[in-house]
Amino acid sequence: MKLVRYGRPGKEKPGLFDEEGRLRDLSGVVADIDASLLSDKALRKLAKIDYKTLPLVRGTPRLGVPIKGVGKxxxxxxxxxxxxxxxxxxxxxxxxxxxxxxxxxxxxxxxxxxxxxxxxxxxxxxxxxxxxxxxxxxxxxxxxxxxxxxxxxxxxxxxxxxxxxxxxxxxxxxxxxxxxxxxxxxxxxxxxxxxxxxxxxxxxxxxxxxxxxxxxxxxxxxxxxxxxxxxxxxxxxxxxxxxxxxxxxxxxxxxxxxxxxxxxxxxxxxxxxxxxxxxxxxx
CATH class of the missing domain: 3.90.850.10 (Fumarylacetoacetase-like, C-terminal domain)
Incomplete structure (x- = not known):
């Protein structure tokens, strides 16, 4: 998966780029892309979602750091x-x-x-x-x-x-x-x-x-x-x-x-x- 966070600085939403290179909104599935989503178990669960059911994001919004709450x-x-x-x-x-x-x-x-x-x-x-x-x-x-x-x-x-x-x-x-x-x-x-x-x-x-x-x-x-x-x-x-x-x-x-x-x-x-x-x- 290609996971992203998109939107204005400090207001980013979670998303992913699908196999066709289109940005899709993940905010209805996860709150954000942070430490809680990065384990193998959590990523496997996320990968089972049918990305075609996720809303497409219009336009070309700004992309932020793809992980929220980087500690080090x-x-x-x-x-x-x-x-x-x-x-x-x-x-x-x-x-x-x-x-x-x-x-x-x-x-x-x-x-x-x-x-x-x-x-x-x-x-x-x-x-x-x-x-x-x-x-x-x-x-x-x-x-x-x-x-x-x-x-x-x-x-x-x-x-x-x-x-x-x-x-x-x-x-x-x-x-x-x-x-x-x-x-x-x-x-x-x-x-x-x-x-x-x-x-x-x-x-x-x-x-x-x-x-x-x-x-x-x-x-x-x-x-x-x-x-x-x-x-x-x-x-x-x-x-x-x-x-x-x-x-x-x-x-x-x-x-x-x-x-x-x-x-x-x-x-x-x-x-x-x-x-x-x-x-x-x-x-």
Missing amino acids: FIGIGLNYADHAAETGATPPLEPIVFMKAVTCLSGPDDPVMLPQGAKKTDWEVELGVVIGTRAQYVTEEDALNYVAGYCVVNDVSERSFQLERGPQWDKGKGCDTFGPVGPWLVTRDEVIDVQRLDLYLELNGKRMQTGCTETMIFTVAQIVSYLSRFMTLEPGDIIATGTPPGVGMARSPQRFLKKGDTLRLGIAGLGEQQQDVIAYAST
């Missing part, structure tokens, strides 16, 4: 061998873990806002992993059974905050709008091999990133198992699993986002995002 937004750094090579970094011996503030979450096509003082805002297309079952000390062999599904994430990063203002990456990762997620949550059963998914990102129509999850240093199963040793993973937690080569920081000359830029990014089978880059505006 976890990032994994330097997790593609070819990305590590382009940055000149030594491939890590263990996953590099950082946190993205949940306040940075935004819909897949919402604007990316440059924060105050931004100098080096960068793009990073990533595979997002959504936890479906509480995970503590799980083995690599069982790890994928704790996953509800997958999604596209843009791990937007302000490199000057991340790398030039102390050793902690979090400051450059959690600015408002720095976590577009979606368009869909694609349930685990629809992804045949999560380690063979193609990723791409375009800036103003020019291809910047091309990659495949097969070049991950640590697989999805390894990441879920590893994280579960250090923190309890709860249903609805999102893990951004690293980015392939082509980020602005590693280009020569370097290229960072500026007002008026447009990003287009996606992952095979998981949908596509598009964001306009805007300047910071106080609320």
Whole structure:
């Protein structure tokens, strides 16, 4: 299934895209797409519904983050061998873990806002992993059974905050709008091999990133198992699993986002995002 939440920010309703690519309303069946809906049992029950009986949604409403109430937004750094090579970094011996503030979450096509003082805002297309079952000390062999599904994430990063203002990456990762997620949550059963998914990102129509999850240093199963040793993973937690080569920081000359830029990014089978880059505006 391709589960979505659609509507104005803070007023999203649950839905799904059917086999013909049409948006259907799920609000008569479930209250929302949240932690209570992400277990294997709940998803199997939902999958038995005849989608043709669900109301069609007219027009093209805004899509929000496909999961309500995300508890943790976890990032994994330097997790593609070819990305590590382009940055000149030594491939890590263990996953590099950082946190993205949940306040940075935004819909897949919402604007990316440059924060105050931004100098080096960068793009990073990533595979997002959504936890479906509480995970503590799980083995690599069982790890994928704790996953509800997958999604596209843009791990937007302000490199000057991340790398030039102390050793902690979090400051450059959690600015408002720095976590577009979606368009869909694609349930685990629809992804045949999560380690063979193609990723791409375009800036103003020019291809910047091309990659495949097969070049991950640590697989999805390894990441879920590893994280579960250090923190309890709860249903609805999102893990951004690293980015392939082509980020602005590693280009020569370097290229960072500026007002008026447009990003287009996606992952095979998981949908596509598009964001306009805007300047910071106080609320």
